[in-house]
Amino acid sequence: MSLPDAPSPRRHRRGAGGITLGDVARLAGVSPITASRALNTPDQVAKETLERVREAVSRTGYVPNRLAGGLASARSRLVAAVVPTITGPVFMEMVESLTTSLADAGYQLMLGQSGYTQSREDALLDAIIGRRPDGIVLTGIMHSPEGRRRLLASGIPVVETWDLTPTPIDMLVGFSHVQAGAAVAQHLHAKGRRRVALLSGDDERAQRRNRGFIDEALRLGLAQSADQIPLRRVPAPTTLGSGRAGLAALLAEAPDLDAVFCSSDLLALGVLTEATARGVAVPGRLAVMGFGDLAFAGDTYPALSTVRIDGTAIGQRAAHFIVERAEGRAVGDKVVDLGFRIVERAST
Amino acid sequence: MSLPDAPSPRRHRRGAGGITLGDVARLAGVSPITASRALNTPDQVAKETLERVREAVSRTGYVPNRLAGGLASARSRLVAAVVPTITGPVFMEMVESLTTSLADAGYQLMLGQSGYTQSREDALLDAIIGRRPDGIVLTGIMHSPEGRRRLLASGIPVVETWDLTPTPIDMLVGFSHVQAGAAVAQHLHAKGRRRVALLSGDDERAQRRNRGFIDEALRLGLAQSADQIPLRRVPAPTTLGSGRAGLAALLAEAPDLDAVFCSSDLLALGVLTEATARGVAVPGRLAVMGFGDLAFAGDTYPALSTVRIDGTAIGQRAAHFIVERAEGRAVGDKVVDLGFRIVERAST
DNA sequence: ATGAAAGCGCTAACAT
DNA sequence: ATGTTAGCGCTTTCAT
Numbered sequence: 001m002s003l004p005d006a007p008s009p010r011r012h013r014r015g016a017g018g019i020t021l022g023d024v025a026r027l028a029g030v031s032p033i034t035a036s037r038a039l040n041t042p043d044q045v046a047k048e049t050l051e052r053v054r055e056a057v058s059r060t061g062y063v064p065n066r067l068a069g070g071l072a073s074a075r076s077r078l079v080a081a082v083v084p085t086i087t088g089p090v091f092m093e094m095v096e097s098l099t100t101s102l103a104d105a106g107y108q109l110m111l112g113q114s115g116y117t118q119s120r121e122d123a124l125l126d127a128i129i130g131r132r133p134d135g136i137v138l139t140g141i142m143h144s145p146e147g148r149r150r151l152l153a154s155g156i157p158v159v160e161t162w163d164l165t166p167t168p169i170d171m172l173v174g175f176s177h178v179q180a181g182a183a184v185a186q187h188l189h190a191k192g193r194r195r196v197a198l199l200s201g202d203d204e205r206a207q208r209r210n211r212g213f214i215d216e217a218l219r220l221g222l223a224q225s226a227d228q229i230p231l232r233r234v235p236a237p238t239t240l241g242s243g244r245a246g247l248a249a250l251l252a253e254a255p256d257l258d259a260v261f262c263s264s265d266l267l268a269l270g271v272l273t274e275a276t277a278r279g280v281a282v283p284g285r286l287a288v289m290g291f292g293d294l295a296f297a298g299d300t301y302p303a304l305s306t307v308r309i310d311g312t313a314i315g316q317r318a319a320h321f322i323v324e325r326a327e328g329r330a331v332g333d334k335v336v337d338l339g340f341r342i343v344e345r346a347s348t
Numbered sequence: 349m350s351l352p353d354a355p356s357p358r359r360h361r362r363g364a365g366g367i368t369l370g371d372v373a374r375l376a377g378v379s380p381i382t383a384s385r386a387l388n389t390p391d392q393v394a395k396e397t398l399e400r401v402r403e404a405v406s407r408t409g410y411v412p413n414r415l416a417g418g419l420a421s422a423r424s425r426l427v428a429a430v431v432p433t434i435t436g437p438v439f440m441e442m443v444e445s446l447t448t449s450l451a452d453a454g455y456q457l458m459l460g461q462s463g464y465t466q467s468r469e470d471a472l473l474d475a476i477i478g479r480r481p482d483g484i485v486l487t488g489i490m491h492s493p494e495g496r497r498r499l500l501a502s503g504i505p506v507v508e509t510w511d512l513t514p515t516p517i518d519m520l521v522g523f524s525h526v527q528a529g530a531a532v533a534q535h536l537h538a539k540g541r542r543r544v545a546l547l548s549g550d551d552e553r554a555q556r557r558n559r560g561f562i563d564e565a566l567r568l569g570l571a572q573s574a575d576q577i578p579l580r581r582v583p584a585p586t587t588l589g590s591g592r593a594g595l596a597a598l599l600a601e602a603p604d605l606d607a608v609f610c611s612s613d614l615l616a617l618g619v620l621t622e623a624t625a626r627g628v629a630v631p632g633r634l635a636v637m638g639f640g641d642l643a644f645a646g647d648t649y650p651a652l653s654t655v656r657i658d659g660t661a662i663g664q665r666a667a668h669f670i671v672e673r674a675e676g677r678a679v680g681d682k683v684v685d686l687g688f689r690i691v692e693r694a695s696t
Numbered sequence: 697a698t699g700a701a702a703g704c705g706c707t708a709a710c711a712t
Numbered sequence: 713a714t715g716t717t718a719g720c721g722c723t724t725t726c727a728t
Contacts, residue, residue: 018503020721031699036723046697061501066478067419068721071704076415078458078479086447087440087643096435099461108475110426111459113447127456130414131426153409155366241647270647276624277649295435299589299618301625368705379715384707394713416705419720 019060027056039064070132078133079322080110082124084140084203088237090264090292090311091139094161097315098137105323107134118144129154135322140205141165141172157325159318162309163205164337172335173317177205180307180340181212184261184289187305187342189220193259193287196222196229199246199267201236206263209291213261230254238263243270244277251280258286259348265290265297268304272347276301287348302346309340367408375404387412418480426481427670428458430472432488432551436585438612438640438659439487442509445663446485453671455482466492477502483670488553489513489520505673507666510657511553512685520683521665525553528655528688529560532609532637535653535690537568541607541635544570544577547594547615549584554611557639561609578602586611591618592625599628606634607696613638613645616652620695624649635696650694657688 025035030049038045038053045053056062070076079102083091099109112128114121125147128136135157142148142160151158151169158170163177188196196217200206214226223229230253234242243262247270250257262268268290275282282288282302290297290306297304317336324331373383378397386393386401393401404410418424427450431439447457460476462469473495476484483505490496490508499506499517506518511525536544544565548554562574571577578601582590591610595618598605610616616638623630630636630650638645638654645652665684672679 018721021723022721032721033700033723034698037698040723044697049697061498063474063477063498063502065419065480065721067415067424067480068704069723071413071415071419071706072721072723074704074723085444086434087444089437089440092435092437092440095459096433096461099434099459103460103472103475106475108479109459111443111447111457112451113444124451126411127451127454129411131456132413132415150409150411154411239647240644244647266644269644273647273649296588296614296617299587299592299621301621366705369707370705380705381707381716382714385714388707392713397713413705416720417707419722420705420707422707422720 018065019062021062021064024053024056024060024062027060028052074132075326076132076134077107077326078110078131079107079135079137079319080112080128080131080133081137082112082114082121082128082139084115085113085237086111088264089266089294090237091162093294093311094139094315094318097312098319099315101316101319102323105319107319107323107326114139118147122147122150125150129156132156134326135159137161137318137322141174142169157322159321161314161318164335168335170334171318171321171331173314173321173338174336175309175338175340176212177208178212178215180291181209181214181261182216183340183342184209184291184307185213185216185220185222187344188259188261188287188289188348189217189222191259191287191348193348194222195254195257196259196261197250197254197257198229198231198263199243199250199260199271200231200233200263201238201267202233203236206236209263230257234267238267240266240270240273243267244274245270247271247274251278259289260286261289261291263291265292265294265304265306268306268347269296269300272300272302272304283347289348293343297343298345300347305345305348306343307340308343310338313338366413367410369410369412372401372404372408372410375408376400422480423674424480424482425455425674426458426479427455427483427485427667428460428476428479428481429485430460430462430469430476430487432463433461433585434459436612437614437642438585439510441642441659442487442663442666445660446667447663449664449667450671453667455667455671455674462487466495470495470498473498477504480504482674483507485509485666485670489522490517505670507669509662509666512683516683518682519666519669519679521662521669521686522684523657523686523688524560525556526560526563528639529557529562529609530564531688531690532557532639532655533561533564533568533570535692536607536609536635536637536696537565537570539607539635539696541696542570543602543605544607544609545598545602545605546577546579546611547591547598547608547619548579548581548611549586549615550581551584554584557611578605582615586615588614588618588621591615592622593618595619595622599626607637608634609637609639611639613640613642613652613654616654616695617644617648620648620650620652631695637696641691645691646693648695653693653696654691655688656691658686661686 025032112124163174293308373380511522641656
């Protein structure tokens with residue numbers, strides 16, 4: 001009974017507001033799908049049509065709704081990264097390079113902090129999977145069976161990083177912590193140090209480096225048994241302050257120490273600081289070794305010997321893995337060992 | 349010609365795969381919308397129905413597709429944060445607290461790095477707006493007119509941070525850099541310092557602090573004209589290394605300096621390091637002042653006097669602003685000046 | 697090179 | 713307390 005042409009008073013929907021692809025298409029005098037192609041696959045569209053669509057886009061200030069696009073195409077162009085905490089500076093380099101590499105490829109990074117506990121990590125995982133990211137980058141390897149199951153079930157490409165494991169969920173970019181620890185023991189031994197100690201964050205990867213260090217130290221005859229090597233654990237994330245306190249504690253326990261391997265550069269900086277405050281000569285009386293080779297390591301006084309981990313490369317590789325998968329290309333080797341490098345500076 | 353009951357061979361759609369709300373609903377013997385309500389607004393659903401839905405969810409391992417939810421409800425539960433770079437540790441505290449506060453409220457953080465240049469920022473903005481986040485947190489205030497326009501046009505709640513301006517785009521959580529600079533000048537003057545210098549990153553906010561410092565220094569009679577105050581600029585993000593080089597340069601220019609105000613704690617740590625390396629007594633011969641009060645500031649040797657900026661509070665306030673908006677509640681005062689605090693430690 | 701139709705998975709609006 | 717219907721804005725499939 002109403003006029004056929006009258007806009008029927010349909011009950012539906014908050015007219016959300018924004019300019020849609022339909023609006024752009026209408027303005028350009030083409031169908032929505034042509035407008036879509038003009039934006040996504042320009043070479044499928046005639047030059048002149050392309051021009052008209054581009055014109056319409058800039059006149060309207062249209063910004064495509066990627067939520068809708070992602071839903072329709074099952075490609076969100078979102079990538080999630082999970083780090084224990086970003087205030088430990090160790091992972092910053094990786095996050096920065098991930099963000100940049102992904103942005104260059106048209107992907108956006110979602111950041112999640114798991115804390116160093118597992119319960120949060122599992123909860124976070126659901127929040128992440130719900131966004132249907134095109135990939136998930138994990139810091140460290142996923143141990144929780146529940147987490148592995150959910151990740152596998154989601155079908156989302158996963159890159160585990162900063163570690164190696166014979167049983168990766170999917171892809172992997174890392175290095176061997178055990179070997180890194182062993183290499184440090186060798187380095188200190190080669191430098192003539194004989195009474196070595198460990199100052200370490202209480203996270204699992206640091207423990208593994210300690211293990212490698214201790215085993216190698218025993219092999220080299222630096223001690224007869226593991227408990228002869230003083231070991232001080234501090235809570236992760238490690239800080240300069242805990243480095244100072246840590247050295248104080250180690251020195252109280254074993255005043256004749258001649259070398260300390262710290263599980264992070266920040267810890268090592270704390271050790272250098274405490275040594276300065278106490279007048280302990282570095283490297284004269286005490287050699288100090290860090291881990292990570294953060295930006296500041298070459299500029300401390302004395303300059304810090306450390307283990308270089310190329311966080312930027314880790315981020316780039318991880319981004320590459322995920323983008324290749326998302327674009328439907330097969331990645332060759334799904335596991336990359338990026339290794340590490342002993343960087344000898346003044347502190348040893 | 350085909351049997352009416354036969355699943356009509358419709359041409360459509362990759363069956364993406366995953367379990368959907370429909371599957372859960374079917375299993376629970378309810379309609380999809382009831383299942384939706386069971387998950388989102390449980391108290392609108394009968395106890396027993398709720399139970400059946402929950403059961404179905406855990407049996408299937410269903411994880412809601414938030415892309416679809418966001419599209420339907422026009423609420424993505426995504427929040428974007430833009431920082432110049434996350435490898436400057438200054439913003440980490442804010443990003444961490446943002447991430448945590450938002451996660452607690454069921455929102456997820458998207459991270460963007462603008463670099464310290466404007467062109468990247470504008471491009472980044474479109475990438476962000478395309479995701480239809482429920483809010484955008486900007487580091488610093490948005491100057492680019494084009495950026496402001498797009499942000500305004502998007503209708504997305506915006507929080508500018510780390511600064512004050514009489515013309516915020518929307519909401520604002522910051523403090524006065526000019527006043528902070530002035531307060532430092534007063535502090536150094538009160539400590540009896542008379543030959544002050546500046547070591548500063550070349551970003552705009554640091555310049556503003558310098559301005560406040562210089563004006564106040566002139567007022568206090570520490571110099572007759574601005575160019576009597578040695579000023580060394582280093583590229584942002586600032587580093588320990590540039591702090592060392594900076595002090596060296598300042599000392600070459602003005603050997604009789606008795607105080608340096610650094611635009612970041614990291615720079616100040618570099619200055620302390622260089623002072624140690626040169627045997628310049630701090631605070632005896634040289635007072636050093638940082639900015640930020642990062643975690644390590646209290647543990648340097650000597651402990652660093654600095655300006656405390658509560659990055660955690662900034663993040664919390666920003667998160668609060670955005671969540672309130674997203675939930676449809678009005679925020680009272682849209683501008684919050686969180687201030688700063690001079691933290692006096694051993695270095696001055 | 698372009699278009700029509702269908703529907704991605706969910707929720708708002710309007711019932712009952 | 714639960715269901716029906718339409719459609720969020722886009723892209724896929726199939727057709728021309």
